[in-house]
Amino acid sequence: MSESPSPKVLCLQGANMEYLGIRQPEIYGTTDLQTLHAMLLDEAKGLGIDLDIRVSNIEGEAIGWIYECDRAGYAGLLMNPAGFSYAGYALRDCLRGIRMPAVEVHMSNIERRAMKSVTAEACVGVVTGFGLRSYFHGLRALTERLRT
Numbered sequence: 001m002s003e004s005p006s007p008k009v010l011c012l013q014g015a016n017m018e019y020l021g022i023r024q025p026e027i028y029g030t031t032d033l034q035t036l037h038a039m040l041l042d043e044a045k046g047l048g049i050d051l052d053i054r055v056s057n058i059e060g061e062a063i064g065w066i067y068e069c070d071r072a073g074y075a076g077l078l079m080n081p082a083g084f085s086y087a088g089y090a091l092r093d094c095l096r097g098i099r100m101p102a103v104e105v106h107m108s109n110i111e112r113r114a115m116k117s118v119t120a121e122a123c124v125g126v127v128t129g130f131g132l133r134s135y136f137h138g139l140r141a142l143t144e145r146l147r148t
Contacts, residue, residue, distance in 0.1 A: 007075035015083030077102040095122035
């Protein structure tokens with residue numbers, strides 16, 4: 001009897017995330033994006049998730065990837081919209097139309113920083129304010145949702 005394939009999850013990093021560890025370390029820390037991605041891939045493996053990580057500063061490119069992965073049957077989306085959070089109305093409309101559940105994560109507590117995410121309402125949940133741990137909390141919550 002063969003094992004069923006691991007669910008595929010897209011992890012999407014939005015605008016400005018490529019400078020994680022460099023830009024505003026007092027808010028986001030000093031861990032760079034490649035290190036975070038290695039940590040996430042390890043976590044996903046332990047959860048039995050096949051994680052596909054992509055980074056874009058271009059909202060239209062991110063939207064295209066989301067639709068591509070939704071059409072390909074990906075099980076879920078873990079997303080830090082970052083700079084798309086406060087102006088990403090096209091991204092929000094994309095999220096409203098896909099079948100896979102999306103979980104939004106933010107390293108900082110965006111509410112405390114007087115920021116409002118326009119994409120959050122299109123997601124099944126939001127994890128904010130736990131630094132790098134926000135990603136791990138979000139991935140575990142998404143995995144749990146996929147298994148119920």
